[in-house]
Amino acid sequence: MDVYAEKLERGMRLLQDSPHLGKSRDDWVPGCQCYQVENHLVLYTITEDAICIARLFHARMDVIRHL
Numbered sequence: 001m002d003v004y005a006e007k008l009e010r011g012m013r014l015l016q017d018s019p020h021l022g023k024s025r026d027d028w029v030p031g032c033q034c035y036q037v038e039n040h041l042v043l044y045t046i047t048e049d050a051i052c053i054a055r056l057f058h059a060r061m062d063v064i065r066h067l
Contacts, residue, residue, distance in 0.1 A: 004038065011037030012053065019046045028067060029054075 015021060015035055022033035022044065035042045036059065043063075044053045057063050 007038050008040060008056070011035070012042060015042065015044065015051055019044075019051045028063060 019033070022035035022042070025032045025034045025043070028034070028043070031045050032054070033044050033046060035044070039059045041057045041059055041063065042053060043055045043057065044051050046052075055066075057066065
């Protein structure tokens with residue numbers, strides 16, 4: 001696995017342990033959280049027993065356009 005992919009995986013594992021690290025983005029999608037890992041944004045929701053990663057976006061992308 002390359003270094004960048006490892007950093008993304010590490011960031012998502014961090015979210016697994018601390019799901020409230022992300023910023024609420026109810027303005028994008030109700031219940032959506034957003035957490036930046038390197039140059040990517042991880043969009044996810046928090047359930048009772050898990051986090052559900054919906055999408056990964058490059059930080060320069062127009063997120064609203066792609067939702």
